[in-house]
Amino acid sequence: MNGFNKVILIGNLTRNPELRYTPSGTPVASFALAVNRRFRQGEELKDEVCYIDIVVFGKQAEHCGQYLSKGSGVIVEGRLQQRRWETEDGQKRSKHEVVAQSVTFLPKRQDGGGGGHEPGAPDDAPAYEYEEQL
Amino acid sequence: MNGFNKVILIGNLTRNPELRYTPSGTPVASFALAVNRRFRQGEELKDEVCYIDIVVFGKQAEHCGQYLSKGSGVIVEGRLQQRRWETEDGQKRSKHEVVAQSVTFLPKRQDGGGGGHEPGAPDDAPAYEYEEQL
Amino acid sequence: MNGFNKVILIGNLTRNPELRYTPSGTPVASFALAVNRRFRQGEELKDEVCYIDIVVFGKQAEHCGQYLSKGSGVIVEGRLQQRRWETEDGQKRSKHEVVAQSVTFLPKRQDGGGGGHEPGAPDDAPAYEYEEQL
Amino acid sequence: MNGFNKVILIGNLTRNPELRYTPSGTPVASFALAVNRRFRQGEELKDEVCYIDIVVFGKQAEHCGQYLSKGSGVIVEGRLQQRRWETEDGQKRSKHEVVAQSVTFLPKRQDGGGGGHEPGAPDDAPAYEYEEQL
DNA sequence: TTTT
DNA sequence: TTTT
Numbered sequence: 001m002n003g004f005n006k007v008i009l010i011g012n013l014t015r016n017p018e019l020r021y022t023p024s025g026t027p028v029a030s031f032a033l034a035v036n037r038r039f040r041q042g043e044e045l046k047d048e049v050c051y052i053d054i055v056v057f058g059k060q061a062e063h064c065g066q067y068l069s070k071g072s073g074v075i076v077e078g079r080l081q082q083r084r085w086e087t088e089d090g091q092k093r094s095k096h097e098v099v100a101q102s103v104t105f106l107p108k109r110q111d112g113g114g115g116g117h118e119p120g121a122p123d124d125a126p127a128y129e130y131e132e133q134l
Numbered sequence: 135m136n137g138f139n140k141v142i143l144i145g146n147l148t149r150n151p152e153l154r155y156t157p158s159g160t161p162v163a164s165f166a167l168a169v170n171r172r173f174r175q176g177e178e179l180k181d182e183v184c185y186i187d188i189v190v191f192g193k194q195a196e197h198c199g200q201y202l203s204k205g206s207g208v209i210v211e212g213r214l215q216q217r218r219w220e221t222e223d224g225q226k227r228s229k230h231e232v233v234a235q236s237v238t239f240l241p242k243r244q245d246g247g248g249g250g251h252e253p254g255a256p257d258d259a260p261a262y263e264y265e266e267q268l
Numbered sequence: 269m270n271g272f273n274k275v276i277l278i279g280n281l282t283r284n285p286e287l288r289y290t291p292s293g294t295p296v297a298s299f300a301l302a303v304n305r306r307f308r309q310g311e312e313l314k315d316e317v318c319y320i321d322i323v324v325f326g327k328q329a330e331h332c333g334q335y336l337s338k339g340s341g342v343i344v345e346g347r348l349q350q351r352r353w354e355t356e357d358g359q360k361r362s363k364h365e366v367v368a369q370s371v372t373f374l375p376k377r378q379d380g381g382g383g384g385h386e387p388g389a390p391d392d393a394p395a396y397e398y399e400e401q402l
Numbered sequence: 403m404n405g406f407n408k409v410i411l412i413g414n415l416t417r418n419p420e421l422r423y424t425p426s427g428t429p430v431a432s433f434a435l436a437v438n439r440r441f442r443q444g445e446e447l448k449d450e451v452c453y454i455d456i457v458v459f460g461k462q463a464e465h466c467g468q469y470l471s472k473g474s475g476v477i478v479e480g481r482l483q484q485r486r487w488e489t490e491d492g493q494k495r496s497k498h499e500v501v502a503q504s505v506t507f508l509p510k511r512q513d514g515g516g517g518g519h520e521p522g523a524p525d526d527a528p529a530y531e532y533e534e535q536l
Numbered sequence: 537t538t539t540t
Numbered sequence: 541t542t543t544t
Contacts (some may be wrong), residue, residue, distance in 0.1 A: 001412065001454075002476075003374070003409065003412050003413045003414075003435070003436075003437035003438040003439055004276075004343070004370075004411065004412035004413075005410075005411055005412075005437050005439065005452060006274070006407050006410045006411075007405065007410075007482065008272075008407075008409075009404035009405065009406065009408075009482070010209070010238065010405050010407075011407075012403050018502070034405075035406075035407050036404035036405040036481070037354065037405055037407065037481075048452075049482060050405075050407065050481075050482055050484045050498075052482060052484070052498065059192070068436055071243075074208070075272070075406075076482055077272065079411065079451050079452075080411070080454060080482075081452055082451075082452045082453060082454070095498075096262060096452075096454065096496075096497075096498040096506070102272075104144070104270070105240060106240060117311070120412075124466070133421045136304055136305075136306060136506075136540085137277070137278050137279045137303035137304045137305055137318075138276065138278035138303075138343075138477060138506050138540095139276075139277055139278075139279065139303050139305065139318065140271075140275070140276045140277075140410070141274070141275050141276075141348065141478065142272065142274045142275075142408070143271065143272065143273055143274075143348070144271050144272035145271045145272075145273075145543070145544090146275075146542095146543035147542095147543065148541075148542040148543050149541080149542070149543085165544080166541080166542065166543085168271075168542065168543035168544080169271035169272070169273050169348070169543090170270050170271040170543080170544070171270075171271060171273065171347075172270060179316075182363075183350075183541085183542080183543075184273060184347075184348055184349055185350060185541090185542060186348060186350070186364065186475065194542050199336075202370060203544055204542090204543075205544065206543090207543090207544075213305075214275065214277070214303070214316045214318055214348075215318055216317075216320070217321060228362075229363075229364075230318075230320065230364040238406050248278075250400045258394075268404055270544085271544095276410060278506065278540085279539070280479070280538095280540050281538095281539065282537075282538040282539050283537080283538070283539085294537035297540085299537065300537080300539085301539080302539035302540080303539090304539080305540070317539080318537080319537090319538060338538090338539070339539055339540065340539090341509075341539090341540075343412070343477075372412070374508060374509060375509050391538065
């Protein structure tokens, strides 16, 4: 069956992007993204980071090279891809990365204000309350 | 068949959110989102807006009421829902809205800089170039 | 701000698709999708349907015209779009529909077997259990 | 910055799911998903597979154990997660997997018929045609 | 106007 | 009824 493969991430660059060019001249930018997650485990608030490599092609790659740097916030939309290779001693390896279809630049976070990601169901109301008519 | 219904939108509030409470006390926030789209039609660059109403429940609703205002940028993840009612003269009507499961707050865009959302394929390279190996 | 607008739906056609052609010859298929949702409201299991119109362009439109009929199950990926018009008596109206970027055909449901969509968090375990290490 | 991390995949199980239980009794299912992609590279049609491990918790995990088997088609919605460990000789390793928030079961594809996933823009019409008014 |  |  033909698949569907969509990833949407918001995070920060862990370093400046690298800009290179393919033999035929297509720009290629790559960087690693740190995607933070905060969750409650029983009483404690915990933080967790997921690092993932991002690859971007074409004119967007050049924009990334120009406007992004370590710490920049971005929204990345793309697809998961697996890269396979062999180590020098013949072991097979693979890693997952995201091939970006779009990269949206976020400004450095303004201070003050609150906000952040507000995920999942609120915890101050029983689930069925969500079905109430307004 | 049991369905699947997922919407992900990035856009800006067209007005301040309204915060109300259900009879049983669940907070409910609502606002309209403007989702912009830029596309090429032949030679011209065109812009198009899709306006859609968003409803949020629970603690997130209160956060929306607190931190969002007209113009704020957000990522909304939720499901499409249809609301049905009758007009005073007995006509049946319905509209679609999005019941948000999560609302992510985006900072105001920095000025200067470039970037912005860079959707789809770059226009300076033929599509197949994207498949080039690096 | 430039937006992001993604919709993924699974449902059934409420009628046979209509296939037409634009003046310039692009095929256009349209149909309505019924997306079912089952949820628990307190003790009761409830069912709810969201109906939404789908438009498809190009070769896919022809495939839809050929292979789909009332009741067919499909996965639709696309974007929300608003259509605006005026009624004969000059009232402004608009409706939301989905412009499909892809349509995946599902076979009629096999009998036996269980399954269906399994959404959200399980209800037999406290949320923090989800963070347990394996 | 607090992140956003959403993955939506459609693919097939490469093997039967494994069902285990955490010490505290939470069910945990795991399986690998094959997500196919077909693309045009110049003249040729190419196929590519991305394999990724999926983990599911709770009641859904039990449903997966009961109803899914090698080859089953599913829609997985979840988040990317990185697992870190050390090899016996002290090397640090990590891999990405997807923690599913929902798993939707797809029926086996009917034979005959046409269809399948029809991604992206049709190839029989110039892109701007898509913007034509109907 | 409605599908499984 | 509309936002950047």
